[in-house]
Amino acid sequence: MTIGPSSRVFAQRLSLVESPGVTTLEEDWPIFWERASGWTVTDTDGRDYIDLTSAFGVANIGHAHPDVVAAVQHQSATLMHGMGDVHPPAVKVRLLETLAGIAPESLTLGVLGLNGGDAVEAALKCAAIVTGRPGVIAFGGGYHGLTGGALSVTSRRDFRDPFSARVSALTTFLQYPRTEAEMGYVLTDLDRRLSSKSSGLLPCGALIVEPIQGRGGVVVPPSGFLTLIRELCDRHGMMMIVDEIFTGFCRTGHWFGVQFEDVIPDLLCVGKGMGGGMPLSACLGHSESLGAWPAATGEALHTATFLGHPVSCAAAIATVAVLQKESLAQRAKTIGEHIRRVLEDADIGEVRGRGAMQGLVIGDGERAIRAVKRALAHGVVLLPSGDHGEVISLTPPLTISPEALDHALNTVVDCVRSV
Numbered sequence: 465m466t467i468g469p470s471s472r473v474f475a476q477r478l479s480l481v482e483s484p485g486v487t488t489l490e491e492d493w494p495i496f497w498e499r500a501s502g503w504t505v506t507d508t509d510g511r512d513y514i515d516l517t518s519a520f521g522v523a524n525i526g527h528a529h530p531d532v533v534a535a536v537q538h539q540s541a542t543l544m545h546g547m548g549d550v551h552p553p554a555v556k557v558r559l560l561e562t563l564a565g566i567a568p569e570s571l572t573l574g575v576l577g578l579n580g581g582d583a584v585e586a587a588l589k590c591a592a593i594v595t596g597r598p599g600v601i602a603f604g605g606g607y608h609g610l611t612g613g614a615l616s617v618t619s620r621r622d623f624r625d626p627f628s629a630r631v632s633a634l635t636t637f638l639q640y641p642r643t644e645a646e647m648g649y650v651l652t653d654l655d656r657r658l659s660s661k662s663s664g665l666l667p668c669g670a671l672i673v674e675p676i677q678g679r680g681g682v683v684v685p686p687s688g689f690l691t692l693i694r695e696l697c698d699r700h701g702m703m704m705i706v707d708e709i710f711t712g713f714c715r716t717g718h719w720f721g722v723q724f725e726d727v728i729p730d731l732l733c734v735g736k737g738m739g740g741g742m743p744l745s746a747c748l749g750h751s752e753s754l755g756a757w758p759a760a761t762g763e764a765l766h767t768a769t770f771l772g773h774p775v776s777c778a779a780a781i782a783t784v785a786v787l788q789k790e791s792l793a794q795r796a797k798t799i800g801e802h803i804r805r806v807l808e809d810a811d812i813g814e815v816r817g818r819g820a821m822q823g824l825v826i827g828d829g830e831r832a833i834r835a836v837k838r839a840l841a842h843g844v845v846l847l848p849s850g851d852h853g854e855v856i857s858l859t860p861p862l863t864i865s866p867e868a869l870d871h872a873l874n875t876v877v878d879c880v881r882s883v
C-alpha cells in the first residue's frame with residue numbers, strides 16, 4: 465500500500481498554501497487524516513491505520529472519546545469563549561480544582577496555557593520572578609517546545625541554530641544520564657560548579673528536566689535521578705521544573721512520572737494528554753512557586769487571549785474522569801509490559817521506556833524512517849524520536865485493544881526486519 469491518491473492531492477494543495485518550513489512533503493509521506501476514533505485513524509482515501517503515536521502523545525484516552533465529545537459539545541453550546549484572566553469562565557475554576565485534586569501533594573496552584581510550550585514559558589518566568597536568578601540548567605536531548613523560552617532550554621541544534629542570535633544564552637546543558645556512573649558524574653560536577661564562585665556558571669534559578677526524555681529518544685534515566693535533582697535544587701535554592709508534558713496523565717503507569725520516585729517538584733508542566741484532544745496545558749506549582757507571584761492588579765503578569773479556554777477546560781475535566789473510570793494508569797503498565805515482551809522476543813533492537821511510552825532503538829535514523837514509512841504503508845502510524853531519529857517511539861492510546869496492539873506490533877517487527 466502506498467500513499468493514496470487523495471493524500472497526494474492534499475499534499476500538492478498544501479504545498480501551495482503553507483510555509484514549506486512546516487509539513488514535510490515527500491513521495492511516501494504524509495497521509496492526510498479525515499477522522500479518528502479510539503486507536504483508529506482514517507485518511508482521506510478511506511484507509512484505516514492503527515495509531516501507535518496517540519498523535520504526539522495526546523490521545524491517551526483514545527481519539528474522540530465519547531465522554532469528551534459530549535463535554536465539548538455541551539460546553540461549546542453553552543460558553544465557547546470567555547475572558548480567561550478578566551471575567552473567567554466558571555469551568556476554568558472547576559478544571560483547576562480538578563488538577564489540584566490529582567497533582568502531587570502541594571501542587572495546588574496552576575497557570576493554564578494552550579500548548580506545552582506555554583506551560584514551560586510560565587514555569588521559566590516563575591523561576592525568574594521568584595529567585596531573581598536568570599540562569600537555567602537543562603539537559604542534552606531535552607525537548608520542551610519551540611517558543612522563545614522553551615526553545616532556550618531545548619537542546620537540539622537544528623531547532624536552535626537558525627535563531628541562535630535570538631535564543632537566550634542563559635541555559636547550561638548537561639548530559640542526560642543513562643547509567644548510574646553518568647548520573648553520579650553529571651550531578652556531582654554540577655554541584656561543584658554551582659558551589660564555586662569561579663565556575664563561570666550564571667546564577668541559576670531553575671533546573672528543568674523530563675522524567676523520561678520522549679522526543680529525545682525515550683531515554684529513561686537511572687532510578688534516583690529525580691530525587692538527587694530535588695536535593696541539588698534544594699541545596700542551591702533552584703526551582704525544580706519537571707516537564708511532564710509527554711509523561712503526564714497516566715502515560716507511564718502513574719498519573720505523573722515523578723510519582724515513581726515520590727518527588728515533588730516546585731513546578732510541574734503538563735499538556736498533551738490532559739485535554740483529551742483539545743489544546744490545553746498547565747504549569748502547576750505550590751505556594752512558594754506560583755503562589756509567590758505578585759497579585760494581579762489590573763493586568764495579568766502572564767496571560768493570553770485564550771487562557772482557560774472553556775471548551776478545552778471542559779474536555780480536560782472529562783478526560784480526567786475517563787482516566788480514573790477506566791483505570792488507564794494500570795492499563796499503561798500492562799501495555800508497556802506487552803510491548804516489551806513482543807519486541808524483546810523479536811530481538812530487533814534495544815527496547816526501553818516505561819508504561820505505554822516505549823522506544824525501539826534502531827540506531828540508524830535512515831533505517832528507522834524507512835521502517836516508519838513501511839509501517840505506514842501497512843496501516844500503522846509511528847514516529848521516530850532521538851536527535852537523529854534513530855529510535856521508533858511506541859506511545860499508543862491507553863485504550864487500545866490487545867488485538868489491535870498485537871497486530872500493530874507484528875507489523876512493526878516485520879517492517880523493521882525488512883528494511
Ligand SMILES: Cc1ncc(COP(=O)(O)O)c(C=O)c1O
Pocket residue numbers: 520578579580581582584607608609610674678679707708709710711735736
Ligand atoms: C516533554 C515535552 N515538553 C514540551 C513539549 C512541547 O509541547 P507543545 O508542542 O505542545 O508546545 C513537548 C512536545 O512534544 C514535549 O514532549
